[in-house]
Structure formats: structure tokens, C-alpha cells
Amino acid sequence: MITTPDLIESLVANAAPVRRLRPPVARAVGWLLFAALMLALLAVSHEVRPDLALRLRQPEFVIGIAASLATGVLAAIASFLLSIPDRSRAWLLLPLPALFVWVSTIGYGCLINWVSLQPGSLPFGNEAGCFALLVLTGVPLSLAMLIMLRHAALLAPTRVAISGSLAVAAVTATALSIFHEHDASAIILIWNFGTAVLLVALGGAFGRRMFSWVAYAGK
Amino acid sequence: MARDLDWSIYMARAQAGDRDAYRRLLEDVAPYLRSIAARHFRNSGDIEDAVQEVLLTVHAVRHTYDPARPFGPWLVAIANRRVVDGLRRQGRSRAREVALDAEHETFAAPEANYHEAASEARALREAVESLPPGQRDAIRMLKLQEMSLKEAAAVSGMTVAALKVATHRAVKSLRKVLGRQDRRT
Numbered sequence: 001m002i003t004t005p006d007l008i009e010s011l012v013a014n015a016a017p018v019r020r021l022r023p024p025v026a027r028a029v030g031w032l033l034f035a036a037l038m039l040a041l042l043a044v045s046h047e048v049r050p051d052l053a054l055r056l057r058q059p060e061f062v063i064g065i066a067a068s069l070a071t072g073v074l075a076a077i078a079s080f081l082l083s084i085p086d087r088s089r090a091w092l093l094l095p096l097p098a099l100f101v102w103v104s105t106i107g108y109g110c111l112i113n114w115v116s117l118q119p120g121s122l123p124f125g126n127e128a129g130c131f132a133l134l135v136l137t138g139v140p141l142s143l144a145m146l147i148m149l150r151h152a153a154l155l156a157p158t159r160v161a162i163s164g165s166l167a168v169a170a171v172t173a174t175a176l177s178i179f180h181e182h183d184a185s186a187i188i189l190i191w192n193f194g195t196a197v198l199l200v201a202l203g204g205a206f207g208r209r210m211f212s213w214v215a216y217a218g219k
Numbered sequence: 220m221a222r223d224l225d226w227s228i229y230m231a232r233a234q235a236g237d238r239d240a241y242r243r244l245l246e247d248v249a250p251y252l253r254s255i256a257a258r259h260f261r262n263s264g265d266i267e268d269a270v271q272e273v274l275l276t277v278h279a280v281r282h283t284y285d286p287a288r289p290f291g292p293w294l295v296a297i298a299n300r301r302v303v304d305g306l307r308r309q310g311r312s313r314a315r316e317v318a319l320d321a322e323h324e325t326f327a328a329p330e331a332n333y334h335e336a337a338s339e340a341r342a343l344r345e346a347v348e349s350l351p352p353g354q355r356d357a358i359r360m361l362k363l364q365e366m367s368l369k370e371a372a373a374v375s376g377m378t379v380a381a382l383k384v385a386t387h388r389a390v391k392s393l394r395k396v397l398g399r400q401d402r403r404t
Contacts, residue, residue, distance in 0.1 A: 004249055004271055011274060012238050012241050014278070017234065018281055020282055
């Protein structure tokens with residue numbers, strides 16, 4: 001085994017100048033700008049849902065979309081803060097209020113619409129388009145987050161992965177509600193919340209491995 | 220804290236590539252890290268391992284330090300992280316390993332181990348007794364009396380193939396019986 005003084009000498013020998021990270025909030029804003037760019041590109045290529053103007057006049061739709069967007073923004077900020085060693089782990093709680101509002105609006109919409117839903121009228125059919133949209137937004141956002149936060153591999157990978165996945169999931173859900181037309185509450189629930197839970201669970205389970213993979217690939 | 224301010228300045232210089240400042244910083248923090256590690260590990264090898272892990276991590280993430288903030292909390296957060304990892308690793312390896320103490324030590328001379336050998340032989344004998352008659356005879360003749368397959372076939376009147384099958388089954392069930400005892404003790 002190498003002795004500690006020898007280790008210190010070898011680390012000193014490898015001490016190339018490094019570029020300091022920008023403040024975490026500024027980096028979060030950078031990621032959010034990237035997300036906004038993704039959404040703008042989608043708007044150009046995909047067209048927004050035809051009834052968007054109508055839906056924007058419904059308060060529960062507006063609250064829901066604002067809450068999912070807020071969850072995305074706050075979770076992104078939390079991820080970048082959590083990735084720095086000396087920041088409090090309590091930042092993990094930052095997106096919780098917005099998440100709570102978001103989940104409640106989904107639940108509320110569900111409750112109202114469930115009753116009016118006719119059996120057999122679940123609008124399956126354009127699921128492929130929905131899934132494509134999901135992958136188109138989710139994958140680049142996740143990759144960008146992974147690369148920007150790769151140093152977290154050595155520090156708090158699980159914590160960062162959970163809040164990072166929540167950020168990606170919330171932004172993706174926002175994109176889904178802008179671009180995709182779903183009136184059946186069950187589908188909204190499955191797509192919005194199911195996706196979020198899935199992404200966060202995946203992030204929690206594989207985040208550590210994904211981070212170390214990116215960290216090693218980057219070296 | 221004056222020391223913290225020094226460390227902060229050293230690290231800021233190290234980030235810019237100042238090797239002397241970096242060496243002074245690492246040499247300075249090593250004893251401090253050792254005192255943190257000593258709170259969690261008793262073995263001096265484990266303590267040194269933990270210190271080195273922390274130094275390696277500090278090196279890998281030195282770009283995440285913001286000189287506008289104090290250095291101590293940054294370092295301690297990394298140290299705690301590595302100590303927790305070390306404790307987890309230790310917990311995992313302890314689950315598979317048994318630390319030897321005085322009671323486990325024994326002498327190389329066969330007489331010193333006679334007691335254990337005797338009890339093992341008894342266990343084996345009992346296990347053989349519990350086998351069905353065909354398998355028991357096959358094991359006795361082929362393994363304990365070390366007869367060849369031909370001799371055993373002549374003595375017992377069984378065919379060679381039947382003896383082979385019986386031996387195979389006997390070994391399998393002995394393994395099961397003795398394995399179970401192992402787990403019980």
C-alpha cells in the first residue's frame with residue numbers, strides 16, 4: 001500500500017490548474033435554459049396541442065402546469081446545490097411544496113373527470129406519439145444533467161440523482177401538457193405522475209451507477 | 220478560524236495550479252483527517268485508508284470548492300462521505316469474514332486437533348449410517364475400505380453401473396446432511 005506522504009506527492013504532481021465551478025444557481029439556470037431551448041424546438045417541430053388556448057383559461061390546468069414547471073425549476077436548483085459537498089442536504093426539500101401542488105392538481109383533475117369517463121372511452125391510440133415526446137425531452141435533459149453533475153459521483157450520487165430525475169420528470173410533464181392532448185384523467189395521471197415516479201425511481205436506483213459511468217468516461 | 224482561512228487561500232492557489240500551496244494544504248489537512256477517521260475506525264490501517272480516500276476525493280473534486288466559502292465544512296463533508304463509505308465496506312466484508320481470536324488458534328500437531336477431528340468423524344459416521352442400505356454399502360466399500368469398483372461388485376453382487384449410481388447419490392445426500400449441520404452450528 002502507498003503511504004500517505006507518497007500519495008500526497010503524486011497528487012501534487014498531478015495538480016493541473018482546474019476551472020472552478022460557477023455558482024450552483026447559475027449552473028441550474030444554464031440547465032433550465034437548455035430545457036427551455038428543448039421545449040422551444042419541440043414547439044417548432046411538434047406544434048402545441050390544438051386546444052391549448054382554451055385550456056389556458058381553465059384555472060386548474062394553469063395551476064397544474066405552473067406547479068409542474070415550478071417543481072422542475074426548484075428541483076434543478078436543488079440538484080446543483082446538492083452536488084456541492086458543503087451545501088446542506090435539506091435542499092432536497094426545496095421542490096416539495098411545488099411538487100405537492102402539482103400532485104394535488106393531478107389528483108383533483110382525476111377526481112372531477114373520473115366520474116364523467118365512459119367505460120371504453122380511454123383514448124389509447126396516440127400513445128406512440130406521446131412516448132416519442134417523452135423520450136425526446138427526457139433523454140437530452142437527463143444526459144445534460146448527468147454530465148453537468150458528474151462530480152457528484154464521488155459525493156452524494158443518490159441524493160443528486162433523485163432530485164435531478166425529479167427536475168427532468170417535471171419538465172417533461174410540463175412539455176407533455178403543452179404538446180399533448182389528453183382529456184382522460186387516468187391517462188394524465190399515468191403519463192404525468194407515472195413518468196415522474198418512474199424517472200425518480202430509476203434515478204434513485206441507477207443514479208449512482210450512471211454518475212460513476214459518466215465520471216469515468218469523462219476522465 | 221485562522222487555519223481555515225489559510226486552507227482556503229491554499230486551495231484557491233492550488234486550483235490555479237500552485238503546487239507548493241497544494242502540497243502544504245494536503246500535508247496540513249492529513250493529520251486533521253486522521254483525527255476524524257480515528258473517531259470511526261480503530262485499526263490504524265483502516266484509518267490511513269480512509270485518510271487516503273478523502274485525499275483522493277478532494278483531488279478529484281477540487282474544482283467544486285468556492286473560495287468565497289469556508290474550507291472546513293467543504294472538507295468535513297467530503298471526509299464524512301468517505302468515512303461512511305468505508306464503514307459500509309467494512310460492514311459488508313465483516314458479514315463474510317470471521318476475525319480470528321485466541322480461541323480459534325490451534326497447533327499444527329495433529330494431536331492438538333484430535334478433539335475436533337473425532338467429533339467430525341462421528342458426524343460423518345452418523346451421516347453414513349442414516350443413508351439407505353444400498354448407498355451405505357457402496358460408500359463403505361468404495362470410499363471407506365477403498366475397494367475398486369470391480370472388487371466391490373464382486374463382493375456385493377451389484378453391477379459396476381449400479382455401484383456408481385449409488386455412490387453418486389450417497390455423496391450427494393451426505394453433502395446435504397453435513398451441509399445442514401454446518402449451517403446449524
